[in-house]
Amino acid sequence: MDGDRSEYSDGYVVISGNKIVDVGAGTPPEYPGAQVIDGSGCLITPGLVNTHHHLYQWITRGLAADSTLFEWLTTLYPVWAGIDADAVHVAATGGLTWLAKTGCTTTTDHHYVVPRDAGDVFEAEITAAAQVGLRFHPCRGSMDLGQSSGGLPPDHVVEKLDDILTGTQSVIDRWHDPNPGSMLQIAVAPCSPFSVTEALLRESATLARENGVRMHTHLAETLDEERFCREHFGCTPVEYMERVGWVGPDVWYAHAVHLDDAGIETMARTGTAAAHCPTSNARLGAGIARAADLVNGGVTVGLGVDGAASNEACSLIEESRHALLFARAKGGPQTMTVRKALELGTIAGARVLGREGEIGSIEVGKLADLAVWKLDTVAHAGITDPVAALVLGSTPPLKLLLVNGRIVVADGRVTTVDEDVVASDVARAHRDLLGKA
Ligand SMILES: Nc1nc2[nH]c(O)nc2c(=O)[nH]1
Numbered sequence: 001m002d003g004d005r006s007e008y009s010d011g012y013v014v015i016s017g018n019k020i021v022d023v024g025a026g027t028p029p030e031y032p033g034a035q036v037i038d039g040s041g042c043l044i045t046p047g048l049v050n051t052h053h054h055l056y057q058w059i060t061r062g063l064a065a066d067s068t069l070f071e072w073l074t075t076l077y078p079v080w081a082g083i084d085a086d087a088v089h090v091a092a093t094g095g096l097t098w099l100a101k102t103g104c105t106t107t108t109d110h111h112y113v114v115p116r117d118a119g120d121v122f123e124a125e126i127t128a129a130a131q132v133g134l135r136f137h138p139c140r141g142s143m144d145l146g147q148s149s150g151g152l153p154p155d156h157v158v159e160k161l162d163d164i165l166t167g168t169q170s171v172i173d174r175w176h177d178p179n180p181g182s183m184l185q186i187a188v189a190p191c192s193p194f195s196v197t198e199a200l201l202r203e204s205a206t207l208a209r210e211n212g213v214r215m216h217t218h219l220a221e222t223l224d225e226e227r228f229c230r231e232h233f234g235c236t237p238v239e240y241m242e243r244v245g246w247v248g249p250d251v252w253y254a255h256a257v258h259l260d261d262a263g264i265e266t267m268a269r270t271g272t273a274a275a276h277c278p279t280s281n282a283r284l285g286a287g288i289a290r291a292a293d294l295v296n297g298g299v300t301v302g303l304g305v306d307g308a309a310s311n312e313a314c315s316l317i318e319e320s321r322h323a324l325l326f327a328r329a330k331g332g333p334q335t336m337t338v339r340k341a342l343e344l345g346t347i348a349g350a351r352v353l354g355r356e357g358e359i360g361s362i363e364v365g366k367l368a369d370l371a372v373w374k375l376d377t378v379a380h381a382g383i384t385d386p387v388a389a390l391v392l393g394s395t396p397p398l399k400l401l402l403v404n405g406r407i408v409v410a411d412g413r414v415t416t417v418d419e420d421v422v423a424s425d426v427a428r429a430h431r432d433l434l435g436k437a
């Protein structure tokens with residue numbers, strides 16, 4: 001994923017501390033005292049970058065399985081109203097463990113349900129990310145437009161505008177690390193046009209820009225949302241966003257499914273990026289995003305697994321495959337190559353998060369975030385092109401996952417947490433939460 005898209009059929013990567021210090025073809029030079037990991041039969045790629053998630057949903061998977069987005073949300077809001085910091089910690093640990101096992105080294109999280117008296121849900125997920133060992137970009141989400149004011153969420157799951165702004169500022173002050181090599185960066189993330197007020201959008205944009213942090217929201221996910229925007233704001237979702245200051249190179253939208261040509265042009269002109277979430281869009285019957293048109297139109301497109309309640313699989317490498325398959329189903333076999341699909345999940349994702357200079361490719365000076373995929377088992381043996389094997393085949397096991405130079409997965413097992421304990425904690429938290437609803 002370097003500028004030349006270099007590929008070595010036989011080569012090496014040398015790491016010192018948290019950085020890549022050498023990359024090349026053939027036999028590596030001597031590095032006396034170095035630990036050597038033999039990757040024969042494997043493909044090494046940049047660690048995957050996930051640009052949209054809702055980790056708390058890991059404990060509410062499999063519900064409202066045959067519903068549209070609005071039906072699904074109205075079923076789940078009352079369940080999510082019962083989360084607290086402990087539940088978020090368990091859910092985030094589950095979701096992050098699975099992301100690591102499936103090749104992801106950097107993830108965002110859009111957390112927008114913040115019940116009063118729930119404890120510190122942001123501290124809970126940040127602690128989980130540090131424990132599992134992923135590079136983390138939590139987005140301080142929010143909702144302030146309850147049903148009684150014309151929004152979709154019930155009044156008891158929304159916050160007051162002032163509390164949101166104060167809470168967001170304090171998350172940034174406490175946690176945001178803008179330094180090179182950062183493991184933790186905060187974004188500001190009001191939820192969606194039908195769950196937030198125009199005032200929240202405008203004021204949170206000001207707050208984000210004063211603090212130099214990025215901005216994220218759901219946009220143009222369904223036709224129901226488009227109808228809502230036309231009815232309430234007299235325009236399309238993208239036109240509404242431009243009106244309230246939510247376009248720019250510091251902004252990325254989750255989904256961006258229902259865009260007209262003018263919407264794509266606005267995103268390209270303003271440098272606004274997209275988190276393409278093909279699996280969730282299919283699971284909810286939302287539609288198929290115009291991913292190839294966005295890419296060809298000059299929009300930066302990363303991939304997102306989306307929340308676990310609308311994508312129970314939550315594997316970013318599967319999103320690469322689904323991005324390719326859906327693009328080709330719409331536009332034919334030349335619409336997206338396997339290498340482009342991998343690019344969306346790596347260097348393009350890094351660009352979405354403003355981290356292109358640090359992650360998303362295997363280059364000297366970049367951070368040591370790497371996935372080593374085993375392609376010599378029965379699942380992939382005999383596929384000559386390893387990138388085709390990775391993107392078109394089933395998800396391979398990982399020989400190794402390194403984040404910031406630290407081993408997080410070895411021989412298919414996460415090394416930082418006990419996977420069996422995580423699984424039983426998740427099952428218990430799911431039962432407890434549903435018991436409350
Ligand atoms: N896929 C999702 N779309 C959403 N819109 C919204 O307001 N919340 C969500 C969500 O949790 N998932």
